[in-house]
Amino acid sequence: MLKAIDPLLNPDLLYVLASMGHGDTIAIVDSNFPIHSVAQETVYGHPLRLDGVSAPRAARAVLSVLPLDTFIPTAAFRMEVVGEPEKWTDVQHEFQKEVFDAEGPAFKLGGIERFAFYEAAKKSFAVLQTGEGRLYGCFLLTKGVIPPKA
Template sequence: MLLGLDPLLTPDLLHALASAGHGDRIAIVDANFPAAANARRLIRLPGADAAAGLRAILSVLPIDDFEPDPALVMEVVGDPAATPEAVTDFSRLLRGAGAVPPRAVPRHDFYALAREAFAVVATGERRLYGNILLTKGVVR
């Protein structure tokens, strides 16, 4: 055990977050997301919801402030203006970390971006649309 770290920050997750460079993306995905089929590096947090995973990751990961949309979520299919409950939670957590709220992208665009992500963190999130992509920033 280490002092001061969220217990969701497993050794595999910490290694991935530390190994990622500025501009690399980390996907945090829900239980419905085809993570194994879309991940270059897959880290599982099966007992955690996506908001808890995001909270833990934001405690150690700087969010990019060079680009306008460092956080992306998946649009609701058939209702792109809708804001799912999980996305409301993500927005609150990002604001608390001093980052901008996420921008929604179409489902298949999100899948394509997740396939290119440095790592995919598969959570046990059961709420629909509990998926977010983060772009790593720099430590000043």
């Protein structure tokens, strides 16, 4: 047991989050995502899982230890709804709230087309599959830095 660590952050996930460097991305995806075929192409090379956990709850756990990148215009993305790229689903609104709560209102989710999302996920450090059953519960987070204390 560790103090002050969200209990959803299992040893494999903690290892991945600690191993990621500035600018690396992690994909947090829903239960419909093709996890095995995509994860094998990531840096980590294996799927991570949080079964029975919603994507927003997984975001809360991940963002409790992972800073988002402030050096790029958009550090967090959502998979766009096919044919309606401007539409936001309930799970996307909930995920956005978790990002705001952790990092502040400057971090608005960008949109990324479905197949472009798959390609971006393959280039990510790792893919974390949640138990999220709602459609379009797929997101990318880019790791930032923790500045030294003055």
